Amino acid sequence: MKTKSIFILIVVLSAIFFLFSCEQGITNDNTEYLNDLNGNLQFKSINTTDYEISGWYNDGWNTESHDIYMKYHNLFSIVNPYWYNLGTSTSSSIANGKIYERSYAFNNQEIIEIHNNGDLIIPAIGDVVQGQLNKILNSSRARKRLIDNLVNTAIVRNYDGWDLNFEKAHEKDKALFSAFVNQLGNTLQSKGKVLDVTIGAFNSTTSESYWIFDLDGLKTDAVRRIKIMAYDQHLGENPIPLDAVGDISWVRSVLNYVIHQRNVPSDKVILGIPNYGWSYTYNAVTSSWTIQFPFSTHTYYMSRPSFQTWWQDVYKENYAEWTDAGVSYAAFYNNAQSVQERLRLVTEFNLAGACFWVLGREDENIYTSAIPAELPGIR
Template sequence: MLIVLLSAIGCLFSCERGGTGHDTEDPKDGNDTLQVKNDYDISGWYNDGWNRESHDVYMKYHHLFSMVNPYWYNLGTSTNSSTASGEIHEREYAFNQQQIKEIHDNGDLIIPAIGDVASGQVNNILNNPQARKNLIDNLVNTAISRKYDGWDLNFENAHEKDKALFTAFVHELGNRLQAKGKVLDVTIGAFNNPTTESYWIFDLDGLKTDAVRRIKIMAYDQHLGEEPIPLDAVGDIDWVRSVLEYVIKERKFPSKKIILGIPNYGWSYQYNSSTESWMIQYPFSTYTYYMSRPSFQTWWQNIYKENYAEWTEAGVSYAAFYANAQSVQERLRLVKEFDLAGACFWVLGREDENIYRSAIPAELPGVR
């Protein structure tokens, strides 16, 4: 059920269009040293649905960032997004060559995210030697031809059974990218015990390799996959802490290889008068959406370090847990406490801009 829900939520963020690029690997690539400009890696994913807005936020506050992760790619083709041939699809409606130049001109890294679309798609590729080779070749060649600094793998729909194959794939891809002066980051789910860890294809021991520069832990959507989804925090602070304690203290993963994924959005619920219960309406709503709601009332929930809100529209009652600068600042404190590499936000655009005006400067003084 978890994989099905993840796939469904992915559809809220993007629609698949465009074509697949096949480029020839250039053995002469001069990007052989990658450094970040701040004491912490501060990054954010671009939402392909409002890529321009995402980039505008980055440009406005680029002095705080060291890299960005535009969601410009998925596995498959423009006509078959679920194919498992090793092809990659560039979302032509989001891709922007000028943005690449502007990011590099600011001294920052551009490491696009690539996601899977169908349940088990990654497994099918990993179990097919030719498809696996195709995918590695396509990722390396595209990074070179597009002048990217690396890749962010965001494979949320993979089945857990192929952990060893995924680890081997990551090792080979990471080493191939490093040979061209580029890096590999891997975005992983959040888990705080062996059982929840077992649900994912990611093997923490395998990801300790030097072939992987960073892992990004998606420390949000705490109740995704539950049935019914309760009216509760997007990711309460104690749960986030438990995830970091498990990964770092129990699984001995190096803290300096970890970037904490922090939400800047909310989950919305609608009251069902027939059942006298709250039902999930949207598992992703933006801060600006909430601020425009009529009769909006909000309360800080100190136990969760998140905001709770209620409002009424057309006689219907709604509620939400959502993030703002205050909730983000609480999670940035964990970056310092656990000595992490940095933080990454889902998603740039339509968030509380006080995150950049006050929260980051207050908590991470090494970010200029």
């Protein structure tokens, strides 16, 4: 009789779980899920042919980034608000493991709306000054504090994980960074969270050596995705040439290096795609172009007077010229056409998906035509 009662109880519990699963839209196949601290499941149904589409929020644009996400949320699976940096509100250069939440950008209602759409919110955290992260990595106390702060903040704020975006670290501490990433990623996983790491774009052992990122160290299961910022190709050059934001052949060489030479699994890689441009002014005295803005939006270009633009097929980017108050300007910029060319690399290299810098003020044809045309497997 006792055995029969146990059997009946199992059947009843199985039926309840089945009904709950149907109500929540849960599937047993190809379902990615996360647990929060209370053991609650946040379900995200992923088909094997799906690609992840994500985007960073510009912290200084109020709700513009989120508004774009909400308008096209059916295309997205993840958003990355840039709400955090190392340091404190009074000392952004401090390197003791504390993190600063940008109160002017943080928005709890946005978190709720993102989760209500069935999407993940994985905020980005960056460093502020050169060598700041290195000081933390070389202090066991600061390193532990940073891990604790990131894990606790993810739990309290109900984030699904973190996106590390450390671009100012010196390359000498590659091993320490890899160890830190492993420890942080494993700790987050134990709490039902994930870790993504955003890296610079490099296409050789030499260019890789300039960064703190060691691809061998980032292949670990502690890292969910490696996101490559495949743009700002000439950043750091002096002088910066009038050239593409990210020449398509250069982007291809980066993917070839990372995937085929360094053997990073392609389904672990997210391609960072620019939807903005670089603007230049003409100096009549030196007969040369000088960088004006290393970041200008599509809406900015569309509002320029006497704006003329030409598609540059060799770069798969747009070139433009205009004059304003007697000053000559030029730009290389991205729109739906250039984005679509880069989305083709996602399928060609069998990547996990794409992430845009930045949501807001872009060419919205990216969402109405480019993404549906190139990545039909999205959700």
